[in-house]
Amino acid sequence: MNENLSADPRLPAAVIAARAAAMASRALGRGGGSTIPGVVARRVCPRVLRELSSRLPEGAVAITGTNGKTTTTRMVAEILRVAGIRAVNNSTGANLITGVTAALVSDADLLGRPRSGLGLFEVDEASVPKVAAEAGLRVLAVLNLFRDQLDRYGELAYTAKVIASSFEHLPAGGSVVLDADDPLVASLGRSAGKAVYYGVEDRRLDTGRLEHIADSSDCPVCGRHLDYEAVYMGHVGLYRCAGCGFSRPGVRYRASRVALEGSRGTRFLLGTPSGEREVRIRLPGLYNVYNALAAAAVAGEVGVGFEDITRGLESFRGAFGRVERVRAEDREVFLLLIKNPVGFDEILRTFMLSGEATHVLIAINDNDADGRDVSWLWDVNFEMLRDVREGLPPFRVSGIRAHDMAVRLKYADLPVGEVVPDRREALKKALGATPPGETLYVLPTYTAMLEIRRALSDMGYTHPFWEDR
């Protein structure tokens, strides 16, 4: 590709300007500069993403979907590390086109030559067409589509349409990796040139019912209500439409014999075209089995061998803030990011239903990055905890919408603990109420997570996130 090095004379200038912007942003204490360099670079050279991406020897892959983008991207990064493939990724979660650009720019040398072999990007659902058009994706993985932040994205069917519109930008031989168990996601395969599916095959995980969430339990093809043989979470499971015959496609990557072991992690039998073996991941909950499967599929589709895939999955430790343990002297803080009803339900099921989590602080913010609408709290099935929470300390609540959260708990007939809207103060109080040797479970929305992590950092318990690499 060397003949292309001078394709756009503005490229080196874009790289230099972006570097300067990153340094300035850091100096001003604006965090890791994970977006601004991208904005600057694109202004100097609008083709910067195309140019840099086209020089990646192994091409680029992207991961999108409502839940699990960051964790899955990190898992793939770990697999690639184990496999000895150098990848550039937007690891701090700046997942719009500017964040993707910034990652590539910071990886490039001053002549605009990437140092990495492969581009690995987590991409916001709405940004997928643009990234696909500019980055020439080899593999695009769509994890799931749940109702999340409708105030930003509008309706699910629309989001699905937007994602499908990007398929035409994939180069010949490019493939789409899809969750077979999410009907709306699986239906996207019908408009993709090459679709590769993954899914869970374990009927023991059947929760026996669809939650009260009108996400997409209707057939995405004909609109009839789907028949489910097993419902794993939300609308995800083994389904079939009696109307048009649309059904869960056969999978190339599968997880069976799933054993959920609470915060200790999860074991399952991973089946791929290149091998089958039991793997143990250090992340809790069924949703992380899906993330691991997606990561295995993406890695497999870019040619990583089975051995490296399993080693990478097993050596992976959670992505920042999503699932994170912080030692606070003689206590531990366990951070579990919450984003939407299905994710919240899974956390309740994984940690609270067993009675494992005793001391709990929930922090709900409604800033733009959290979603300004908190009505989704009413779709979380807190009612499942009514019996098990008896005798345990009541949940403490915090965040800008602490009072809404308190009302939700009250209407689930759960005892409500102290309501302290200020995150820092709430954290201090909750830590104080957690006996030495025990763990405080903190369930924050995105910006509350940032605030709580910063508070922990200020108390000397961890480091700021942009150092978290």
Place this chain on the structure above:
Amino acid sequence: MKLTVHHLYARMMNLYGDRGNVISIVRRCEWRGIPVEVVEVNLGEKLRPTGCDVFLFGGGQDREQALLAEDLSGSKGADLRAIVEDGGVMLGVCGGYQLMGHHYETPEGQRLPGIGVFDLYTRPRRPDEARLIGNVLVRTSLGGEERELVGFENHGGRTYLGGVEPLGRVVSGYGNNGEDGTEGARRLNAYGTYLHGSLLPKNPWFTDHLIATALRRVDGSFELEPLDDGLEERAFRAMAERITSGRA
């Protein structure tokens, strides 16, 4: 005397935490020892009113609304209209509200007939218009008393009232169309609104108004016992203060 909550199209029209409205009515009855039952009414199923009913009609996505409009165009729509004419209690939120009017036009230009409980219609948002999204504070008077409601609105459609009374006046937010300051609609004991959030949990007086109205249709002298609404009041005040101070 048992209250029956009919959750209309519960499976499809439950978009923005509408379930919170159901939970709110159920708990506030249970806490007072009033027997309460929730009945889901889905596509193709008939209405079975018991005389002491609240009909809840939540929001959905356009594709679902089209299926419902068809279902409502038969006897179910006529039955609901008759129930409202007879003083039955009904609350429609967002998509449900839109289908309580004459028609709702989808962004694709499909005109979905409503059940005509309210003299209003809804048109889609034009390409140059934004979705109407944000926290809302509404002033309303029911039974002569001025009260406030808070909620969160998120709708592309613009609703225009004909002869029907609005539910209230927008203090902050967009309301029916972002132009005329009206929010929602009310007629007899039927209410429509764009406020979710969920609406009823944070506005318990309105929940109680629906419950009491339904019970009084059976026992005219019925009075609700007051409950301790400390948490609800704080949630309401926190949002109302935020809105009036311009921070929401």
